Amino acid sequence: SRNMTRTILPLWDEAGTISKNFIGNYIHARDANITTFGAIAVLNDTFTPDQLCSGIVHNLPFNFSGTIWLQVKDSKGLWSRNISSRVSYLENVTKTCQQHGLQTGFYSSAVDWSAVIGAQGAGSDILSATPLWYSNTNNVVSFDDFCYAGFGTWDNPHMKNYASYVNFCSYH
Numbered sequence: 751s752r753n754m755t756r757t758i759l760p761l762w763d764e765a766g767t768i769s770k771n772f773i774g775n776y777i778h779a780r781d782a783n784i785t786t787f788g789a790i791a792v793l794n795d796t797f798t799p800d801q802l803c804s805g806i807v808h809n810l811p812f813n814f815s816g817t818i819w820l821q822v823k824d825s826k827g828l829w830s831r832n833i834s835s836r837v838s839y840l841e842n843v844t845k846t847c848q849q850h851g852l853q854t855g856f857y858s859s860a861v862d863w864s865a866v867i868g869a870q871g872a873g874s875d876i877l878s879a880t881p882l883w884y885s886n887t888n889n890v891v892s893f894d895d896f897c898y899a900g901f902g903t904w905d906n907p908h909m910k911n912y913a914s915y916v917n918f919c920s921y922h
Contacts, residue, residue, distance in 0.1 A: 754782075754784060755783075755784060755785050755786055756784065756785075756786040756787075756788070757775075757779045757784050757786075757787060757788070758787070758788035758789065758790060758816075758819060759772055759775050759776060759779070759787070759788070759789050759790070760772065760789070760790050761789035761790060761791050761806065761809065761810075761818070762789075762790075762791035762792060762802070762805065762806060762809075763792055764792045764794060764823070764825055764827075764828060765794075766794055766796075766797050766801075766802075766805070768805065768809045772789070772809065773809075773811060776811055776814070777811075786816065787814065787815075787816035788816040788817045788818070788819055788855075789806075789810070789814075789816065789817075789818050789819065790818075790819045790821050790857060791806055791818055791819070791820055791821065792821045792823055792825075792828070793820050793821060793822055793823070793828065793840070793843065794827075794828045794829075795828070795829050795830050795836065795839050796827075796828075796830070799839070799842040799843040799845070799846035799847075800846055802843060802846075802847075803843070803846045803847045803849075803850045803852065804850065806818055806847070806850075806852065807850045807851070807852065815853075816853070817853045817854065817855050817881070818847060818852050818853065818854050818855075819854075819855050819856070819857040819883055820840075820843060820844070820847075820854055820855070820856050820857065821856075821857045821858065822840070822856060822857070822858040822862055822863055822866050822867070823858070823862050823866070824861070824862045824865035824866050828866075829866055833867070833868040834868075836866060836867055836868070837867060837873065837874055837877070840856075840867075840877055841874055841876045841877065844876055844877065844880055845876070854880055855880055855881035855882065855883055855908060856877065856880055856881070856882050856883070856902075857882075857883045857884075857885070857911075858882075858884060858885065858901070859884060859885040859886065860884070860886070860901040862885075863901040863902060864901060867902075873901075873902035873903030873904070874903065875903070877902055877903060877904075878902065878903040878904050878905070881908035881909075882902065882904045882907045882908055882909075883907065883908055883909040883910070883911065884896070884901075884907050884909075884910055884911070885910070885911040886910065886911070886912065889912060891910075891912055892910075892912075893906070893907055893910060896910075
């Protein structure tokens with residue numbers, strides 16, 4: 751049996767709703783001796799950066815100290831039509847979350863990033879200074895593909911999602 755020490759839990763969904771299972775899953779993971787936590791918040795620019803970050807802060811456990819992974823996802827209804835303002839929105843969300851005391855990173859794929867931001871290389875110094883967890887489900891446990899799957903202005907990713915639907919102790 752492998753020891754699992756890290757988990758990233760869904761927190762804020764596409765509709766801006768806090769996951770009703772977040773606290774329970776957090777407690778179960780903590781009780782199972784998981785030591786490193788993160789949470790995923792799907793970005794939706796119909797919420798102001800302050801609404802988003804305040805909602806996250808008010809729904810985290812008191813002692814939560816993990817990274818909030820801000821998911822940039824291409825899905826109908828998540829983004830306004832003004833593509834040119836989206837990098838600025840992401841910068842403002844990053845700054846606002848930091849002002850709320852949150853550690854943030856971005857989670858996306860090259861396809862989603864390009865569809866939302868409008869160009870695969872679009873980004874900024876503020877965004878590239880934020881850790882990137884990217885998705886390229888090619889079943890390769892390596893960052894070697896980042897030069898092909900890379901996007902934004904990141905030089906080096908922090909983490910990679912390399913597989914989908916993996917079972918671990920009957921969980922997936």
